[in-house]
Amino acid sequence: MTITLTTLCENTAARVGIRAEWGLSILVETDEDAILLDTGHSTVATFNAAVLGVDISALHTIVLSHGHRDHTGGLWSVLSAIQKDPALREEARAVNVVAHPDIWVPKYSGPVHKNIYAGMPHVREALESLGAAFVSTSEPARITNRILTTGEIPLDTAYERVDPELYVRDEGGVRPDPMADDLALVITTDLGLVVVLGCAHRGIVNTLLQAQSVANEDRIHMVIGGTHLMKASEEQLKATIKGLKALDVARIGVSHCTGLPAAVKLSEAFGDQFFFNNAGTRITIED
Secondary structure, eight states: EEEEEEEEEOOOOOOOOOOOOSSSSEEEEEESSSEOOOOOSSSSSHHHHHHHHHOTTTTTTESOOOSOHHHHHHHHHHHHHHHHGGGGGGGOOOOEEEEEEEGGGEESSOGGGGGGESSSSSSSHHHHHTEEEEESSOOOBBBBBSSEEOOOOOOOOSOOOOOOOEEETTHHHHEEEOTTTTEEEEEETTTTTEEESSOOOOOOHHHHHHHHHHHHOOEEEEEEEEOOOOOHHHHHHHHHHHHHHHOSSSSOOOEEGOOOOHHHHHHHHHHHGEEEBBBBBEEEEEO
16 A cells, blocks of 8 residues: 655745645545545645645545644635535535544633633534534544544553643633543554654653554554644653654654754654654655
């Protein structure tokens, strides 16, 4: 099977002509299907798809790693690109959008007394009018024979915890966001697992442990995407690198919320196994 990973949106651009924004969107293409993980913050994913010559109009499945707007804000743009003929929008082709139910919970970031709305920026009915068919589940979801989601990720390690400056607002007021909606995409290959992260809010090592469990496979060929290590302490970074080494991760490509200091530490630890994953990066895996 041939697997192609194309990063359509990321904080930085890999080459001239590609746009960058704070957000993430990675297209996974296999011999079986094409799946988009996240949609970026605005219209950058669809813009870069056009520049790269990637046709997203045939997409049948979008997976949302969590409900933050820098991963869901581009949904309107992507769905509009799929339903690009306005005359057909009244009979919009269904596009499965697989996500945890909590993507709709109002989310905020920053100190609790000065928080900023960070959640889904679109109304569900408006997205459904463009063909979105939401598949809400907290369990691992099978997308194709070789691709599934992690479902909810247990907090197993002692050093990985959810960012304390993330909140949700409900009838009881503002409370810490457990980020139960955080998930990743898992691809089974003959080389081992390819794990595509959104932000890994519940920890990159926790995410990989869950990926191994749901796929019943210990080998990890590649992990790619956001790692949310930008606020990690020196102790957490050391423990994370030790955890990744123990899992024998063959390749690691970081994006988005990793942060430059953490990326440098990972590069030093993994050498040629490490790479920056930017908007416009395209990786092909043959298994």
